[in-house]
Amino acid sequence: MAYDKELAAAIKAASLAARLCRKVQKALLQSDVRSKHGRNKSPVTVADYGSQALVSFVLQQEFPGEFSLVAEEDSIDLRKDGGGEIVERITKLVNESLTSDGSYGVSLSSEDVLKAIDSGKSEGGSQGRHWVLDPIDGTKGFVRGDQYAVALALLDRGNVVLGVLACPNLPLTSISVAHPHSPNNEVGCLFFAEVGRGTYMQLLDGSSTVKVQVSAVENPEEASFFESYESAHSMHDLSSLIAQKLGVKAAPIRMDSQVKYGALSRGDGAIYLRFPRNGYREKIWDHAAGSIVVTGNTYLS
Numbered sequence: 001m002a003y004d005k006e007l008a009a010a011i012k013a014a015s016l017a018a019r020l021c022r023k024v025q026k027a028l029l030q031s032d033v034r035s036k037h038g039r040n041k042s043p044v045t046v047a048d049y050g051s052q053a054l055v056s057f058v059l060q061q062e063f064p065g066e067f068s069l070v071a072e073e074d075s076i077d078l079r080k081d082g083g084g085e086i087v088e089r090i091t092k093l094v095n096e097s098l099t100s101d102g103s104y105g106v107s108l109s110s111e112d113v114l115k116a117i118d119s120g121k122s123e124g125g126s127q128g129r130h131w132v133l134d135p136i137d138g139t140k141g142f143v144r145g146d147q148y149a150v151a152l153a154l155l156d157r158g159n160v161v162l163g164v165l166a167c168p169n170l171p172l173t174s175i176s177v178a179h180p181h182s183p184n185n186e187v188g189c190l191f192f193a194e195v196g197r198g199t200y201m202q203l204l205d206g207s208s209t210v211k212v213q214v215s216a217v218e219n220p221e222e223a224s225f226f227e228s229y230e231s232a233h234s235m236h237d238l239s240s241l242i243a244q245k246l247g248v249k250a251a252p253i254r255m256d257s258q259v260k261y262g263a264l265s266r267g268d269g270a271i272y273l274r275f276p277r278n279g280y281r282e283k284i285w286d287h288a289a290g291s292i293v294v295t296g297n298t299y300l301s
């Protein structure tokens with residue numbers, strides 16, 4: 001079964017959300033505000049909610065009769081006393097993004113935006129179709145000015161059938177161990193994959209689309225591997241031990257978010273090791289999109 005319409009909508013939604021996030025991150029890095037913590041006025045909070053509202057709105061416009069979204073955020077905190085200012089900021093950003101696209105010709109109210117955010121409350125399931133979204137995967141990377149992704153996938157009867165990773169800070173050309181975060185080349189790319197059709201990469205504006213392939217390296221001594229940037233998310237000591245046992249000689253490439261899946265899908269590395277610490281609970285949106293983007297590799301969960 002082809003999912004052409006669904007894939008086109010997913011690419012559009014993720015691209016719009018990534019542009020919104022990029023705009024917010026640029027403003028963040030030019031300011032003195034670098035914390036996700038505190039009141040809801042944090043820029044990463046604005047981007048997180050704005051991204052989810054945009055993706056939800058676009059998908060509902062494209063598929064009004066059949067829409068189920070499993071997503072990370074809801075509007076509970078935004079509806080509390082004192083949330084009005086941040087809701088206004090989110091609404092303004094969402095409307096600016098929709099205006100720049102020009103497809104829908106609407107202006108959303110604050111309540112429209114809150115309802116769009118709350119459309120992500122679906123619990124999913126093994127029947128029917130369900131979208132899965134992480135509006136900003138890698139919030140700490142976002143705050144630092146490093147890697148993050150808008151990660152969107154579609155499940156059909158319990159199986160991931162397509163995925164999109166919009167990666168605003170990932171270079172178009174291969175990253176290196178020496179410079180994984182700030183290489184001197186064009187940045188901002190999007191990966192998309194549909195079951196049975198392989199994985200493709202393009203610029204965020206939709207140009208320069210190419211099919212990508214995973215690494216052909218078979219000898220572990222010649223392989224490089226990815227792991228999480230944050231040691232709180234994954235046990236670096238265990239990854240290092242396993243890499244040593246395999247004979248891997250290269251230092252790990254540490255990056256935030258599912259961007260690692262995108263980089264892996266185009267052969268920037270050969271291995272991705274992630275071993276969550278005890279008590280860390282993985283969510284479906286942490287891996288759904290990335291798992292199909294890198295489907296050319298062996299993916300074990």
